[in-house]
Amino acid sequence: MPKVVWRADAILRQVEENALNGAEEWARADVLPLSQENCPVDSGTMRGTGSVVREGKTIEIGFGGPSVPYTVRQHEDLTLDHPTGQAKWLENAFNWRLPMLPERVGDRLRKVL
Structure with a gap:
């Protein structure tokens, strides 16, 4: 008689991995790219520090580092004049693109299901 062996753990791991892949792709x-486009530019150093880092189940999008210690102030201080770019460039890009996240994740999940 044929048997069906349910491998829930393997399926759940694959669903989780594909969901994380979709979020990282997003x-x-x-x-x-949108945050880099709206990042204030003087020398271009700060814009060049934009990165996405995935560690385990965490995906971090950020700017900054030792070469640009002023990044947080440039991002958060709404009183600064930015001839090119704008304050809150990363936060705005995140919020503007948030509606696209379910589609990116869904595309990856359909590959499992």
Whole structure:
């Protein structure tokens, strides 16, 4: 008699991995380019620090580092004048592109199901 062996753990791991892949793709393809486009530019150093880092189940989109210690102030201080770019460039890009996240994740999940 044929048997069906339910491998829930393997299926759940694959669903989780594909969902994370979709979220990472969204961060790299949708959020990061828009945030870089709207990042204030003087020398271009800060814009060049934009990155997406995935560690385990965490995906981080960010700017900054030792070469640009002023990044947080440039992002958060709404009183600064930005001839090119704008304050809150990363936060705005994240929020503007958030509606695209379910589609990116859904595309990856359909590959499992």
